[in-house]
Amino acid sequence: xxNKKKGTIVPRSRRQVLAGLLAVAGTALAAGPVLAADAAKxxxxxxxxxxxxxxxxxxxxxGLDYKSEKTIGESLxxxxxxxxxxxxxxxxxxxxxxxxxxxxARDSMRPDIPYRFVVVKNxxxxxxxCPGGIIFLSSGLFTCLKTEAQLACVLSxxxxxxxxxxAIKSIQQAQFLQGVGTITSAAxxxxxxxxxxxxxxxxxxxxxDTGLSHKMEYAADxxxxxxxxxxxxxxxxxxxxxxxxxxxxxxxVFKGSWYSTHPPLAKRIxxxxxxxxxxxxxxxxxQSTGRLQWYQKRV
Amino acid sequence: xxSPVVKIACTSLLLLALLAGAAWAAKYVWVASQGATLKKEPxxxxxxxxxxxxxxxxxxxxxxxxxxRVRTDNGxxxxxxxxxxxxxxxxxxxxxxxxxxxxxxxDVRADRATTDRAIRGLNPQTAQYARxxxxxxxxxxxxxxxxxxxxxxxxxxxxxxxxxxxEYAQ
Numbered sequence: 192x193x194n195k196k197k198g199t200i201v202p203r204s205r206r207q208v209l210a211g212l213l214a215v216a217g218t219a220l221a222a223g224p225v226l227a228a229d230a231a232k233x234x235x236x237x238x239x240x241x242x243x244x245x246x247x248x249x250x251x252x253x254g255l256d257y258k259s260e261k262t263i264g265e266s267l268x269x270x271x272x273x274x275x276x277x278x279x280x281x282x283x284x285x286x287x288x289x290x291x292x293x294x295x296a297r298d299s300m301r302p303d304i305p306y307r308f309v310v311v312k313n314x315x316x317x318x319x320x321c322p323g324g325i326i327f328l329s330s331g332l333f334t335c336l337k338t339e340a341q342l343a344c345v346l347s348x349x350x351x352x353x354x355x356x357x358a359i360k361s362i363q364q365a366q367f368l369q370g371v372g373t374i375t376s377a378a379x380x381x382x383x384x385x386x387x388x389x390x391x392x393x394x395x396x397x398x399x400d401t402g403l404s405h406k407m408e409y410a411a412d413x414x415x416x417x418x419x420x421x422x423x424x425x426x427x428x429x430x431x432x433x434x435x436x437x438x439x440x441x442x443x444v445f446k447g448s449w450y451s452t453h454p455p456l457a458k459r460i461x462x463x464x465x466x467x468x469x470x471x472x473x474x475x476x477x478q479s480t481g482r483l484q485w486y487q488k489r490v
Numbered sequence: 491x492x493s494p495v496v497k498i499a500c501t502s503l504l505l506l507a508l509l510a511g512a513a514w515a516a517k518y519v520w521v522a523s524q525g526a527t528l529k530k531e532p533x534x535x536x537x538x539x540x541x542x543x544x545x546x547x548x549x550x551x552x553x554x555x556x557x558x559r560v561r562t563d564n565g566x567x568x569x570x571x572x573x574x575x576x577x578x579x580x581x582x583x584x585x586x587x588x589x590x591x592x593x594x595x596x597d598v599r600a601d602r603a604t605t606d607r608a609i610r611g612l613n614p615q616t617a618q619y620a621r622x623x624x625x626x627x628x629x630x631x632x633x634x635x636x637x638x639x640x641x642x643x644x645x646x647x648x649x650x651x652x653x654x655x656x657e658y659a660q
Binding site: 265291298325375420 | 589612623
């Protein structure tokens with residue numbers, strides 16, 4: 192188990208912790224630390240080689256280049272506007288959410304791609320992320336939060352989905368992706384073009400209606416808390432945001448909202464509460480800056 | 491039953507292994523944040539002594555609160571905030587050639603900036619999808635505006651400073 196004592200460094204993910212522990216164990220048991228690190232590097236290379244040629248499904252989830260990931264994400268974003276509405280017409284609000292989002296993204300597990308955040312005018316409480324880094328937040332969710340830390344945690348949760356490539360993994364069996372490493376203009380025509388539309392349709396169903404797997408959601412919760420903490424926000428913000436959603440669950444619109452696309456709130460709150468114990472100094476992190484309410488009033 | 495000598499040897503070996511691992515784990519950290527810098531003093535307002543690259547390895551020299559004094563492989567030393575580093579070697583990503591700060595559509599912007607201002611940000615494949623699905627222009631423009639809203643590192647620093655967040659907390 193991790194133990195985040197005050198002043199310690201937060202690994203970026205559980206996987207990294209595991210990898211770190213394995214590396215340490217390997218180091219300890221091998222001839223020396225440097226040799227073990229080299230061995231781990233070599234092992235990673237060999238694993239990659241092993242996977243090569245195993246088929247197109249693996250490539251679909253892991254080998255899709257960023258440009259193609261972005262094409263899928265942008266196409267999905269177009270559908271997102273159709274489904275959830277147009278962006279809130281206030282440059283201050285959009286800028287604020289982008290500043291906060293990018294501040295978090297640079298400390299996330301995937302800090303090397305551009306992210307964009309958009310608040311769309313819709314009372315339904317929802318947020319979702321498109322592959323490649325476009326993240327949607329409904330005005331209903333934006334305005335119901337009380338602190339900047341809560342908003343930071345919600346955005347970090349969505350950033351984690353992008354970093355984990357959850358949406359892409361959820362459609363790895365899609366016919367369009369079989370044998371595709373790069374989406375070219377040629378791949379968008381004819382039969383393949385139809386397959387691409389089907390893929391975007393499948394993603395819409397997943398992200399707008401049924402939701403990603405519970406396992407992905409729980410992992411994004413924990414990664415999101417880690418990221419918010421690394422940037423300097425209280426990771427307890429996610430628990431508080433979930434509690435706000437739970438308090439407003441009765442009578443809320445479920446279809447197309449966080450209530451229908453995410454796992455039961457009680458379970459998520461429970462998981463996050465356990466994870467919070469690992470941040471011994473979380474109360475000293477920034478909870479509120481006093482600026483959120485100013486932006487909320489503009490929506 | 492194993493003899494006491496074997497037990498002691500096994501325990502010693504295990505302890506040695508754990509100590510070696512712990513020592514190694516504590517020795518290095520890696521830059522995990524885009525735009526991280528080395529500072530001369532352990533404060534946000536301190537002068538930047540050099541820029542750090544993502545995934546760069548650093549040796550830990552000492553710690554002061556949430557700041558670590560580190561040394562790069564080429565001998566430069568300075569202080570880095572804990573949120574900018576990680577204790578585990580980062581995984582390589584597949585998004586080479588991209589960066590957090592800057593244009594999201596650099597691959598298409600140059601040749602479209604003057605000829606197609608209305609939807610300059612959409613990449614050709616997305617534009618193709620939009621056409622084939624009959625997506626109304628208002629949605630295409632909305633997406634274009636979203637893609638066009640880039641944030642600079644300087645703006646991020648100012649944002650965190652105003653909110654007294656992270657290394658700017660007092």
